[in-house]
Amino acid sequence: LLAGQEEPLAVFEHEFTIAVRLALDADVSPGEIVVPGSLLYQACDDRVCFAPATAAVEWHMHVEPAERR
Numbered sequence: 001l002l003a004g005q006e007e008p009l010a011v012f013e014h015e016f017t018i019a020v021r022l023a024l025d026a027d028v029s030p031g032e033i034v035v036p037g038s039l040l041y042q043a044c045d046d047r048v049c050f051a052p053a054t055a056a057v058e059w060h061m062h063v064e065p066a067e068r069r
Contacts, residue, residue: 009044020059030065034058 022035035058042052 011044022059024063026066028063030063033061033063035061 018039020037024033037057037059039055039057040052041055043050
Protein backbone atom coordinates (compact mmCIF):
# COMPACT_ATOMS: atom_id res chain seq x y z
CA LEU A 1 0.00 0.00 0.00
CA LEU A 2 1.09 3.54 -0.68
CA ALA A 3 1.26 5.97 2.22
CA GLY A 4 -2.24 7.32 2.83
CA GLN A 5 -3.87 4.50 0.86
CA GLU A 6 -6.30 2.40 2.89
CA GLU A 7 -7.15 -0.27 0.30
CA PRO A 8 -5.06 -2.15 -2.28
CA LEU A 9 -5.10 -0.72 -5.81
CA ALA A 10 -5.39 -2.61 -9.10
CA VAL A 11 -1.95 -2.49 -10.71
CA PHE A 12 -1.23 -3.05 -14.41
CA GLU A 13 2.35 -3.44 -15.54
CA HIS A 14 3.82 -3.47 -19.02
CA GLU A 15 1.26 -3.90 -21.82
CA PHE A 16 -2.49 -4.12 -21.38
CA THR A 17 -5.50 -4.47 -23.67
CA ILE A 18 -8.51 -2.20 -23.81
CA ALA A 19 -11.71 -3.70 -25.23
CA VAL A 20 -14.56 -1.49 -26.38
CA ARG A 21 -17.96 -2.67 -27.56
CA LEU A 22 -19.05 -0.58 -30.53
CA ALA A 23 -22.36 -0.44 -32.41
CA LEU A 24 -22.61 1.39 -35.73
CA ASP A 25 -25.77 2.83 -37.24
CA ALA A 26 -27.29 0.61 -39.92
CA ASP A 27 -26.88 3.39 -42.49
CA VAL A 28 -23.16 4.03 -41.88
CA SER A 29 -21.31 4.37 -45.18
CA PRO A 30 -18.69 1.74 -46.08
CA GLY A 31 -15.09 2.91 -45.90
CA GLU A 32 -12.64 4.21 -43.34
CA ILE A 33 -13.97 5.69 -40.09
CA VAL A 34 -12.30 7.16 -37.04
CA VAL A 35 -13.89 6.71 -33.62
CA PRO A 36 -12.59 9.25 -31.08
CA GLY A 37 -12.39 8.59 -27.36
CA SER A 38 -10.52 9.40 -24.19
CA LEU A 39 -8.60 7.32 -21.68
CA LEU A 40 -8.53 8.36 -18.02
CA TYR A 41 -5.48 6.92 -16.25
CA GLN A 42 -3.26 7.39 -13.22
CA ALA A 43 0.43 6.44 -13.25
CA CYS A 44 2.06 5.22 -10.04
CA ASP A 45 5.37 3.76 -8.97
CA ASP A 46 6.29 2.07 -5.69
CA ARG A 47 6.42 5.43 -3.86
CA VAL A 48 3.99 7.91 -5.39
CA CYS A 49 0.93 8.24 -7.62
CA PHE A 50 0.77 11.08 -10.09
CA ALA A 51 -2.37 13.14 -10.68
CA PRO A 52 -4.97 11.46 -12.91
CA ALA A 53 -4.63 12.44 -16.56
CA THR A 54 -6.66 12.05 -19.73
CA ALA A 55 -5.25 11.02 -23.11
CA ALA A 56 -7.08 11.41 -26.41
CA VAL A 57 -7.34 8.15 -28.38
CA GLU A 58 -8.62 7.21 -31.83
CA TRP A 59 -9.67 3.87 -33.25
CA HIS A 60 -9.26 3.64 -37.05
CA MET A 61 -11.57 1.08 -38.68
CA HIS A 62 -12.68 -0.08 -42.08
CA VAL A 63 -16.42 -0.62 -42.57
CA GLU A 64 -17.38 -3.24 -45.15
CA PRO A 65 -20.62 -2.93 -47.16
CA ALA A 66 -23.53 -4.78 -45.57
CA GLU A 67 -24.56 -8.02 -47.24
CA ARG A 68 -27.96 -7.94 -48.91
CA ARG A 69 -30.32 -10.72 -47.83
